Amino acid sequence: MFVLPPPPRYSTTAGHNGLPPGTALPMIETNNILSNPSGPEYQFLVGEGLYVLKEDLHLATPPPHPSETPLANPNPLSTAPQSATAGTRLTLLNLDVNPLSPAIYRTASRSDGAHGGVQESPDERQSSTDLRESSSDAGRMSSVDNSLFRANTNTPAFGEGNTLLAPAAQKDPNKRRKPKNNMTKSNSSFISRVINHESLPKRLQERARDGLFAFANINRAFQWLDLSSPTKAEYLTKILFTKAHCLCHDVNKLTKSATHIDVVMGFSTGEIIWWEPISQRYTRLNKNGSINGTPVSQIEWIPGAENLFLASHMDGTLVVYDKEKEDSIFAPEDEGNPRASGDTNGTGRVNYTSQIYVHKSVHSRNQKANPVAVWKLSNQRINAFAFSPDNQHLAVVSEDGTLRIIDYLKEALLDLHYSYYGGLTCVCWSPDGKYVVTGGQDDVISIWCPSESPALIARCQGHHSWVTSVAFDPWRCDERNYRFGSVGEDRRLCLWDFSVGMLHRPRAASVRQRGSISSRPGVSPLHRAETFATAGTSGSGRLRSDSNLSSSGAPLGAADGERERVLPHPVEPRATTATLPPVLSKTVDDDVLCWLGFTSDAILTSCKNGKQSQSPT
């Protein structure tokens, strides 16, 4: 997922600064360009209708900061380390949703798009498709909500029980705490420039309330766009950072409102910025990498948490930060790490395949400053992670080709699966939480059902290069049928349909089960998830004599004895694995694609150099 930056599109020989006046620099991009290409090559047909490329928004790729030395005559063999970059990543945000429910479904903001005229439907077939979909969608969503509700009654929120983590009481619950520093007046060396649209307040005022915002990171730039505006090519705010590349970002779905949006961004320097766009204020976290100096590959707000977010660093560490806490120098806490001592089988060697190392537990008593929790998964770079829809599990994929299923509430590793070969680059959960889909450097998308053994359901072959992003289309998923899409370095968009019956292995136990893993009475020995839903009862049964309960509480100890059971699963041979062909495979761009998202009526893709296209149905 983290690839080297695309070749610059401005001429490298002519420096971008210090040029004699009058020299034309046509290659430097400053403005976003919106275009509407049409023609048969921009369309594709799938079961539900015709997708037509509606808009192609080209986001300006910023040139390197003037203080960075331009690369003249690059030595291809230069062994200088390259800075990590990611392509353009997008987050869509719809404000028009009740922000208060803690059980908010992760795709909730997307689902709101269903009633919106975000994109006018270009033709009749279009609208009919929409109609059909939205109705089926409604049914699905409600059922999911039910199951979620069920799950959440049993599930403690992350960090619950540690009163130190409770957010400080606010007088007015609707008034949210803002970051400390003013972005526009900042003189930080980290931020190079902040450009607001000249009529930003007016535009915010006048926009449709249900319109989609988009946040996008493009190398060292970060843009805030209003996709519902007719002038969507004009950003609301653009931030240029000095050297650090913004690799990822996330918007808090819980706290968003018309007056407050919490955005966190992760950088190639390991730093993190919490930014509130309405007030244009920010706070820097992990400043100078004081907690972890490796690039942030992905960052996500912890579902249901106002302040806490999880960042994956490239040294294989997951770190939970609190947006309002100060940094402190971090040293692994022993007390929060009961498993580290138990594992050493005399050699002192760590064994990352059987557990995660809790360097600091969320239950630690020491919660005055960041980090809130630190989990070391391996030495391999983490490429992506995803929270399960039931807010209990975490699927983490790394460069070494592992998929880890983690119970992040208990801070325990549940399962470890391997790609066919090569690293895994992206991961997502099915809307019902039953399946995990990963894409990797074997050009293959793997469908996993963590509750089954073997967990691998199918391998999907259709990409011609590495897969860079996968996402389910929640509007086209129901109890039995699933639709997901993927994009890859082959510039292709692939759409995949699978249903439980279609895949050859019978799985009677799971068919009827809705919702999350945790709510299913699984019997497989590898399936421990259910025990956590009722940790108090079943946890004791799994305790081993040698497990040393930590002071941090029973739930943690429960996971302790499981070490032996979390054995890496062998790679399934090809001969026994179902393969799935795509329902659609089409080259949709000229550049390597790196992100994919679904709205109710459109598929959005983005590519490495800041292009973003929408293909509405």
Place this chain on the structure above:
Amino acid sequence: MAGFFQKLKGSGSGVSKSDNTASAKNKKEEPQPDLTPLEKLLHNAGPIREDGSDKFFGLENFGNTCYCNSIVQALYHSEQFREHVVNYPPPLPGNESNGTNWKVNVTVRPPVQAEANGNATGPSKPRQSFGGPQLPPAVPPLRPEDKPDSPEYKKKQAMLRGPVLDLAQENVDPSGMEECTFTGLRDIFRAMIHSQSRTGVISPQRFLDIFKRNNEMFRNSMHQDAHEFYGIVLNDVIANVEANAKRMQELADSKSDNDLSQTEDTPLAARTQDAAGLMTRSTGTGWVHDIFEGVLTSETRCLTCETASQRDETFLDLSIDLEEHSSVTACLLNFSAEEMLCERNKFHCDHCGGLQEAEKRMKVKKLPKVLALHLKRFKYTEDYSRLQKLFHRVVYPYHLRMFMTTDDAEDPDRMYELYAVVVHIGGNAYHGHYVAVIKTKDRGWLLFDDEMVEPVDKHFVRNFFGDKPGMACAYVLFYQETTFEKVREEMDVEGLDQVKLATQTADSATTTELPNGSSTAVLSKLNSQPLSPVDENETLAALDQARSAPPEIDVTTPSAPLPAPLSVSEVHPLVAAPPPGSAVMTEADQAATVPPKTKAQLAKEKKELKAREKVEEKARKAAEKEQARLAAKERTEAQRKRSEAARLEREQLAQVLKESKQMAEEEEKRRRREAGTTTTTDTATSSDGGVGSGGGGDSEHEQHHRHGLFNRAGRTSKSMTRKSFAFLHIGQNTDENKGGGGAGGDVKGYKTDRSEASEDGIAKGEGSLLGTKENGMPHNSQHPKNGTSNGANGSNSSNSSNSTGNGTPAKKASNPFLVRAIPRSETAPGAVDQLRRTPDKHDREKERDSKEIQKPPLKERFSFGLGRKKSSKFLSSAS
């Protein structure tokens, strides 16, 4: 301390430009950082190993011999291959000392006098004595080799640092093996293994001499194709080993005939016999095949009768076509994708007994231990006049499994790990540079750039997907067999270097705020290398050993007194590993041994010499270039004409095919075309070519029979294409080994399944094109063969009936010329073998090009590749 490390970092990790100039200035004042990154990496490496896995030698470049260097490095670092090469022929039981341990005839090039290196062709690399009169640093750095971060500088440093092991003399093999490519390669390997130093430079003079002796087209100073070289070397090795085995066998036979009773008394006889026995026992000759050879199965399913037929063929590597924005995985899948045999390329079904449409698919039946993937980055341009480089972004993973195996393949999920990438840097096929990036057993990834060896990050390997500026693209990928468990283990140990990378990145991005960060980064880099703990514990022992041990290498009279360099090497951190944590000490040592000013002065004198050398070289090169350009110009001109003609003809042909399938008309066309071909060929013919290459042919031909792998028809077509190479071998020696090697390769890789008709069809269709390169061909030999098959298939599309891939016996018999024609053409050098050996799938470009005309039959596309190669050869040999 911090400063020290920072400096090291600056030199080690080629920073950006502004840094360069700054640090260059620093270098002038300060003593050279005497630890290269590689030495740092090795500074507590423990005792020297027996198996050579801890030897990281550069290879001297004699002017465009980087193709050789990169491939030799890749071969050396294949553990299995190295082991077998070094131990062949197996040590004789009674006489171990005479086996693997015999000394390679190595000259350690005296580091003091430049005159000492008496090797004829190698550009003399002068070096200066330490401690000469001090001169003020005079000229600011201008030349590339003076910039501390430039590869040129590093290479020069590597040569200066030494030891430089010259392999320039003939080595007499104790087992009596004749000097050949194999022994040359083995001597390089042995020299590295027996060296007391872990680093240094090997001057592979002798190997290149031998190789060039046997391969005419490499006998110039032009840029060569590394993949081609690889193929030829492997084939040579196979042939050499087989020849030797045969020799031993004969020896043993004769001995045992005579001395059956005296075996006890005559140790010599006993030895040979034992050796022979040992060889046969341990499948002595099969190891090259074991390592590199895989089996491809082409499954052809007749669409009429649904009969599926299979044909196996062996390969030593796979040449895969590239698509824009794809992965190696996808390219491999594409390689084995189904294709239709239809129209002109119909399949002769034995079951229905006629030409039928069929579906064909290539799958891998036996996976090799070392899988070499040749990415076909060189394509003909539209007008076929020159090779163009494709800069497609093709990603390759660190690990690989093959999706395209047959159902009955053994271990179809075999895991491969990438262990070497041969990178081509340059804009086209005629210029550029090769380097190898190789994963070593326990020292991570290293960059081998001729004389220079430098540790690199794992991610460095991903810089050669093809889309980055600098025109460096992976060209040959070497994957070796591994197991999932091994990979897991490695992943656990490794990974730290990724942390390091990230740290460095972070540091570089926050330098303003964290000025001291870089030192930690370097430290972490040092730590991150997976070192076996045992090694560290044994460093002291190593120290002793290194001090006391006399060099095992047979030092043949270096004209300069050795003490000075030796004393240096005594404190040298590589030769005598200092105790752990000795960075400071080492620094002190270095400072003591190498006074700073001498270095500066040394550099300066070197510079001057270099300058002189450069001027000369430039002049020479200019002359060469001029010549080459003239030749190329002439050739391209001629070729353009010819290719135009060819296209015209093909278009006509296509038209005819479409409009009417009438025989008569086609016949006429064909005749016309043939006439055209002949004339063009005539014009281009230079009479001296064909004759020279005759010698080795017979043996080769016999080999064919011996292996009996393929049908005649296939051979015919092959030999035809080969023929066109013959002119390249003007004056080619008739070395049997060579011929044998070619044959071996041929037999191995030759694809037999394609119908002759189609192949001849191409020959026809592109006849004029090929013809241009066929100038060396004696026409009489061409005609019988070509003529007959042409006769059959010149009228190809409508009645290419009899010339099918299955080669009916009738046809065989009916063409008495066939047999005679083959040997001649077979003497073509390994390049062809290699082409043949490499299952060449369709040429995309070509396909597209010819689509307008007509979907070309497979064979046409296939051998088009040959034409392409050929012309490149031609060009290179033109000078």
